[in-house]
Amino acid sequence: MTERVTLMLGGARSGKSRLAEQLAEHYLQNEQVEKLLYVATAEVKDTEMAQRVKHHRETRSMHWTVIEESWTLPEIIAGTDEQTCILVDCLTLWLTYGLCEQGINAYIKQKSALLRALRETQAKVILVSNEVGHGIVPLGELSRTFVDQSGWLHQDIAQLADRVDFIMAGCTLRIK
Numbered sequence: 001m002t003e004r005v006t007l008m009l010g011g012a013r014s015g016k017s018r019l020a021e022q023l024a025e026h027y028l029q030n031e032q033v034e035k036l037l038y039v040a041t042a043e044v045k046d047t048e049m050a051q052r053v054k055h056h057r058e059t060r061s062m063h064w065t066v067i068e069e070s071w072t073l074p075e076i077i078a079g080t081d082e083q084t085c086i087l088v089d090c091l092t093l094w095l096t097y098g099l100c101e102q103g104i105n106a107y108i109k110q111k112s113a114l115l116r117a118l119r120e121t122q123a124k125v126i127l128v129s130n131e132v133g134h135g136i137v138p139l140g141e142l143s144r145t146f147v148d149q150s151g152w153l154h155q156d157i158a159q160l161a162d163r164v165d166f167i168m169a170g171c172t173l174r175i176k
Helices: 016-029 047-059 073-078 091-102 104-120 141-160
Strands: 005-010 035-040 064-068 084-089 124-130 163-168 171-174
Touching (some): 005 016, 091 104, 104 141
Parallel strands (some): 005 124, 005 163
């Protein structure tokens, strides 16, 4: 079976980005795709995030075309052909941007567009996201909204994904 949409979930520093990059490069090496597109959703707003982005840039191979985009994932996915593997890193930063910069209504609309784009795309898409639902329910309203929306986003994507992996300590547990 051809895996078109893959969701890779895990905690912070679990190794999910590295494993997602390796999977995409495997597709390239085995001629399942001709191009690799890396969609980085992080916004650099402080020194620590700048260091994280720098680390990702330095460790990523030269095979990648990189787009730094915090919001327009549906449009990017919809505009990509079957010869491309798109790696989105990461959905939780995209969700954060949606909730904090665009608002809940805009986020819900954009989420619907993302799900539609994922159903319709012919590209291979690998989505990296942080699993945040393993802890206690947060005290603050925004934090609870984030955890709720993250969980619902992951469930919706997992429903349509061909493959779902959970990453822990650099090891992959295939869920679907």
